[in-house]
Amino acid sequence: MSWFWQSVNSSVGKKIVMAFTGILLVVYLVIHLAGNLTLYGGEKAFDSYAGVLEVIKPLIRIIEVLLALVFIFHIFNGIRVWWGNKKAKPIDYAVNAKSKNSTLFSRTMIHTGVIVLIFLVLHLVTIWYPYNAGGGEVNLYKIVSGRFADPIYAWFYIVAMALLGFHLNHGFQSAFQTLGWNHKKYFSLIQTIGTIYATLTAIGFASLPIYFLYFHGR
Amino acid sequence: MNNNMKLNLKLKIWRQSSAKSVGSFVDYKVSVSPDASFLEMLDEINNELEKNNQDPIVFESDCREGICGTCGLVINGEPHGPLRKVATCQLHMRNFKDGQTIWVEPFRAKAFPVIKDLAVDRSAFDKIIQAGGYISVNTGGVPDANSIPIAKDIASEAFDSAACIGCGACVAACKNSSAMLFVSAKVTQFALLPQGQPERQQRVEAMVAKMDEFGFGSCSNTYACEAECPKGISVRNIARLNHEYLSAKVKSTNVEV
Ligand code: SF4
Numbered sequence: 001m002s003w004f005w006q007s008v009n010s011s012v013g014k015k016i017v018m019a020f021t022g023i024l025l026v027v028y029l030v031i032h033l034a035g036n037l038t039l040y041g042g043e044k045a046f047d048s049y050a051g052v053l054e055v056i057k058p059l060i061r062i063i064e065v066l067l068a069l070v071f072i073f074h075i076f077n078g079i080r081v082w083w084g085n086k087k088a089k090p091i092d093y094a095v096n097a098k099s100k101n102s103t104l105f106s107r108t109m110i111h112t113g114v115i116v117l118i119f120l121v122l123h124l125v126t127i128w129y130p131y132n133a134g135g136g137e138v139n140l141y142k143i144v145s146g147r148f149a150d151p152i153y154a155w156f157y158i159v160a161m162a163l164l165g166f167h168l169n170h171g172f173q174s175a176f177q178t179l180g181w182n183h184k185k186y187f188s189l190i191q192t193i194g195t196i197y198a199t200l201t202a203i204g205f206a207s208l209p210i211y212f213l214y215f216h217g218r
Numbered sequence: 219m220n221n222n223m224k225l226n227l228k229l230k231i232w233r234q235s236s237a238k239s240v241g242s243f244v245d246y247k248v249s250v251s252p253d254a255s256f257l258e259m260l261d262e263i264n265n266e267l268e269k270n271n272q273d274p275i276v277f278e279s280d281c282r283e284g285i286c287g288t289c290g291l292v293i294n295g296e297p298h299g300p301l302r303k304v305a306t307c308q309l310h311m312r313n314f315k316d317g318q319t320i321w322v323e324p325f326r327a328k329a330f331p332v333i334k335d336l337a338v339d340r341s342a343f344d345k346i347i348q349a350g351g352y353i354s355v356n357t358g359g360v361p362d363a364n365s366i367p368i369a370k371d372i373a374s375e376a377f378d379s380a381a382c383i384g385c386g387a388c389v390a391a392c393k394n395s396s397a398m399l400f401v402s403a404k405v406t407q408f409a410l411l412p413q414g415q416p417e418r419q420q421r422v423e424a425m426v427a428k429m430d431e432f433g434f435g436s437c438s439n440t441y442a443c444e445a446e447c448p449k450g451i452s453v454r455n456i457a458r459l460n461h462e463y464l465s466a467k468v469k470s471t472n473v474e475v
């Protein structure tokens with residue numbers, strides 16, 4: 001299997017790992033967001049969604065393990081690519097003209113990625129952990145609405161989601177390019193879909209803390 | 219020409235006496251015709267420097283018509299300067315404003331070390347070509363012209379990729395110093411044509427391995443390379459390279475590397 005690891009660790013291979021795990025995460029975010037949006041239906045709707053998760057717990061546990069692996073590969077590999085790329089350009093130019101040949105989104109993947117990672121850790125510690133550690137007794141709606149009512153927590157959440165949008169905007173089309181799916185006819189469509197997806201995802205997630213902070217129960 | 223039609227420019231040029239020494243920017247003031255090319259302006263500065271027994275500025279050039287690929291300079295942060303789809307030798311001073319300050323730097327990449335001043339060592343590209351950027355032709359009778367049919371659109375696409383002049387501006391423009399635009403253009407050119415089929419898998423495997431050996435970075439799809447490439451090589455070539463590499467790795471019987 002040495003050829004396999006050699007391929008995965010090559011410059012092209014590392015990118016393919018990023019693209020593949022990235023696409024899985026794109027799909028996961030859609031499912032996660034769909035679940036979150038039941039919060040708009042009020043406590044009952046959200047509780048019944050949480051109830052469904054409870055019923056299929058064994059399946060959720062398996063998905064969680066796979067998801068953790070996907071996240072770890074994406075994060076570890078992303079940092080490795082960034083580090084290797086930094087070493088490949090030890091001296092930068094005195095005049096910075098990067099805005100003339102590339103987008104801000106594409107140049108800041110490591111920055112937006114790291115902030116989303118910090119968010120992810122916080123998210124696991126403040127929502128996922130209390131819910132899962134507390135057994136069936138804790139009310140997920142109470143945890144979530146409580147967190148979102150805290151302005152500092154809510155605003156960090158909103159900013160992180162905006163940056164997640166930046167990350168997805170570049171990442172979506174980038175994954176297609178890396179997997180070799182760049183066709184003259186369809187690629188601009190893929191880029192547009194990516195931007196729409198990124199915008200809707202960011203707005204979808206960020207709208208919840210805004211709702212709980214400023215509109216809920218007023 | 220009348221003197222007041224000339225452009226007065228301030229240049230900040232990178233001077234570095236050898237690969238090991240520490241370089242710095244040196245200021246030069248020039249008065250140059252708007253019709254001069256960027257390299258002709260440097261020639262004029264060098265004539266002056268030599269007249270005064272000073273060390274001329276080292277830079278590379280050969281054809282001066284945009285086909286050899288030796289003349290890359292980074293001008294105000296952009297490889298081959300601000301104009302799109304032209305090499306430094308085809309960039310004319312009329313594209314600059316009177317009184318402007320112009321920064322001239324060598325290509326920056328770990329795999330392209332500075333030799334002197336603005337000249338960098340791009341032999342890594344030659345090594346990548348030697349690793350697989352060719353087709354093997356056996357001796358024998360001359361085949362009839364057009365005996366292998368190739369569709370016009372395929373031939374055109376291969377030709378677009380073959381337009382790469384190996385200048386290295388893609389590496390210079392890339393924040394990751396990735397050589398993938400160059401390598402992908404070569405891989406694509408052969409992958410599209412019947413003559414490239416026998417060595418197709420081993421070619422892409424060997425060229426990517428060689429590229430990695432020299433410490434070029436990993437493409438992160440910023441597409442700065444396409445924007446700065448003097449020949450307008452498309453990043454679709456990189457998509458094809460990725461696909462060629464993936465399919466070669468899956469299908470080839472090569473288990474060594
Ligand atoms: S792809 Fe373009 S920029 Fe890169 S070496 Fe070829 S001609 Fe130069």
Ligand code: FES
Nearest residue numbers: 282286287289307
């Ligand atoms: S000198 Fe040949 S391309 Fe510029």
